[in-house]
Amino acid sequence: MSEQQSYSYENDCKSDENRNKGASRWSQCRKRGADGSLRKAEEDQRCSRRPESFTTPESDGPVSRVKNWGDAVEAEEMRSDVRRDMHRYRRRILAVDVPQRDRKLSSGSSDSRDSQNSKDSTAKGDIETDEAVLVRRQKQINYGKNTLAYDRYIKEVPKLMREQGVHPKTPNKFKKYSRRSWDQQIKLWRVKLHAWDPPAGDLQQIEEIDLGEIMDFELDVECSADPESQCPSANAAALSLAEDSFRGTPKKMMKMEDAEMS
Amino acid sequence: MCIASGTCYGRMENSSKEDYKIQSFDLETQKLLKTALKDPGSVDLEKVSSVIVDQSLKDQIFSREAGRICHTIVQAEAKQSNGNVFRRNLLNRLQLEFKAREETRKRSTQEWVCLVSFICNIFDYLKVNNMPMVALVPPVYDCLFRLAQSDSLKNEEEVDCLVLQLHRIGDQLEKMNTPLMDELFNLLRDGFLLQEDLSSMGRLLLLEILEFRAGGWTLSDTAQKYYYSEVTD
Numbered sequence: 001m002s003e004q005q006s007y008s009y010e011n012d013c014k015s016d017e018n019r020n021k022g023a024s025r026w027s028q029c030r031k032r033g034a035d036g037s038l039r040k041a042e043e044d045q046r047c048s049r050r051p052e053s054f055t056t057p058e059s060d061g062p063v064s065r066v067k068n069w070g071d072a073v074e075a076e077e078m079r080s081d082v083r084r085d086m087h088r089y090r091r092r093i094l095a096v097d098v099p100q101r102d103r104k105l106s107s108g109s110s111d112s113r114d115s116q117n118s119k120d121s122t123a124k125g126d127i128e129t130d131e132a133v134l135v136r137r138q139k140q141i142n143y144g145k146n147t148l149a150y151d152r153y154i155k156e157v158p159k160l161m162r163e164q165g166v167h168p169k170t171p172n173k174f175k176k177y178s179r180r181s182w183d184q185q186i187k188l189w190r191v192k193l194h195a196w197d198p199p200a201g202d203l204q205q206i207e208e209i210d211l212g213e214i215m216d217f218e219l220d221v222e223c224s225a226d227p228e229s230q231c232p233s234a235n236a237a238a239l240s241l242a243e244d245s246f247r248g249t250p251k252k253m254m255k256m257e258d259a260e261m262s
Numbered sequence: 263m264c265i266a267s268g269t270c271y272g273r274m275e276n277s278s279k280e281d282y283k284i285q286s287f288d289l290e291t292q293k294l295l296k297t298a299l300k301d302p303g304s305v306d307l308e309k310v311s312s313v314i315v316d317q318s319l320k321d322q323i324f325s326r327e328a329g330r331i332c333h334t335i336v337q338a339e340a341k342q343s344n345g346n347v348f349r350r351n352l353l354n355r356l357q358l359e360f361k362a363r364e365e366t367r368k369r370s371t372q373e374w375v376c377l378v379s380f381i382c383n384i385f386d387y388l389k390v391n392n393m394p395m396v397a398l399v400p401p402v403y404d405c406l407f408r409l410a411q412s413d414s415l416k417n418e419e420e421v422d423c424l425v426l427q428l429h430r431i432g433d434q435l436e437k438m439n440t441p442l443m444d445e446l447f448n449l450l451r452d453g454f455l456l457q458e459d460l461s462s463m464g465r466l467l468l469l470e471i472l473e474f475r476a477g478g479w480t481l482s483d484t485a486q487k488y489y490y491s492e493v494t495d
Contacts, residue, residue, distance in 0.1 A: 054407035070350035072397035
């Protein structure tokens with residue numbers, strides 16, 4: 001790159017030399033030889049090998065030189081959110097496990113059906129810790145929570161009033177599940193949430209197909225998307241909407257996208 | 263000898279909390295920014311980020327303070343709609359400017375130092391879960407390394423920019439990557455000792471920053487008196 005050549009020739013390649021931590025570090029660092037003249041000969045060679053930037057980008061997973069900063073920071077944020085969630089979850093389940101009182105108590109997002117078993121196993125550290133898996137799961141959860149239906153649901157039904165089986169419950173990303181099992185839980189959860197879709201006629205859309213969502217699901221040919229047969233516990237309202245469920249998911253983002261287009 | 267009273271290092275904790283230093287924008291743009299702060303969903307956030315970056319490259323004062331207004335808009339958008347359109351647009355635009363930094367520097371030293379100030383200010387204010395953005399660490403270091411090259415050290419404007427950034431974010435940067443900071447300071451030390459075409463102010467600035475880091479990113483009382491005794495605040 002000519003732009004790099006021009007200023008690397010003018011200046012000494014101090015950073016390259018410093019990286020060669022040799023025994024004669026002092027002499028290498030000297031800009032001038034013993035006779036006072038600027039060192040050049042060797043440096044020209046090294047300068048031509050100089051990388052585009054002074055710093056080697058940290059290879060911290062998906063953060064690479066190729067990615068744009070917007071994506072890189074979003075990915076960073078997801079990973080850090082997930083790590084924080086994990087610490088909180090660990091603290092919470094350990095705290096509940098210690099006082100051996102009411103075994104029927106289910107805390108937060110843990111599944112109350114197999115409460116004691118799961119608490120034992122999770123307390124022993126048998127939780128999902130793979131960051132890539134957690135991030136992927138969190139993304140899927142975010143798609144579901146980022147809907148008008150979810151908004152209306154949480155406003156209408158406070159957590160304490162939730163009834164098992166009737167009210168949708170966000171799958172617990174920290175539990176160990178197979179990929180298929182998890183994807184299925186997410187699908188069922190999303191379908192259940194549709195019961196809280198705003199009344200039809202509100203807005204347009206034949207659908208903003210969320211490609212990200214489809215890619216994350218990696219549509220499994222075997223698991224056919226037939227909502228009616230897969231959610232027996234869904235109430236009548238959900239069933240009647242089931243056919244529309246994968247077509248008309250209203251999103252909170254609509255408002256902003258409209259604004260952006262104007 | 264003392265550092266001129268015009269320069270003021272450290273966070274500018276003047277005025278009210280709400281002072282985003284947007285006085286240099288035209289009135290219509292000021293209105294746009296104020297709306298973005300309160301109701302980000304109602305404005306074109308890509309335009310807002312673009313306007314902010316453009317101004318930062320022209321206006322030295324704003325380039326050093328724009329991080330605050332950006333931070334507030336990011337928070338407001340996250341709270342309102344869980345979105346990060348503004349942040350994404352801001353960062354991507356910033357990345358483009360960063361890629362073109364060498365041309366910018368050739369074209370205008372002022373724009374170049376504004377760019378560096380802005381990137382560093384963003385690094386300072388836009389945190390991810392209260393942690394600095396890892397993705398910005400290499401570019402920030404890149405800018406500082408560039409400023410530590412001998413052709414830059416001979417310009418007082420560039421040295422001034424370099425030491426300002428190190429005062430503000432040096433400690434954070436060092437935590438994120440200590441070997442790089444060590445390397446940077448090797449360059450500064452060498453520049454101070456060996457480079458002949460440094461202005462005396464340039465040399466003073468370098469000496470002060472060397473002492474500053476050696477003191478754990480703070481100046482001893484005596485050093486403070488030495489460098490800043492004639493500054494009236």
